Amino acid sequence: MSEPDYIVVRxxxxxxxGFLPHGLDGKWFDRATLPEQYGQYQWGDAVATATGRFETRDDGAAAEVFEVRP
Known part of the structure; x- marks a missing residue:
């Protein structure tokens, strides 16, 4: 399976x-617009890493779930 076009932040x-900025939990991002490094994304002091889980929106789009940790 190829990577989905989106990631979703959890x-x-x-x-x-209060660590995660308001509105970021559950937000979907186009993977092509984010600077990924070593399978992670950086948000301030936090790092979002792939979980191996996926979510699907009502329109059928799929996203890989990335969890935020300090």
Whole structure:
């Protein structure tokens, strides 16, 4: 399976409350527009890493889930 065109950002289960900026949890991004390095994305002091899970939107688009950790 090839990588989906999108990633979706989710907070890691142990992420402290308020660490993730408002509106980022569940936000979808076009993978082509983000600077990926070594399978990770950087947001401020946080790193989002691939989980191996995927989500599908109502329109049928698929995204790889990336969890944010400090």
């Amino acid at each position: 907070a890691a289960p142990d992420l402290p409350p």
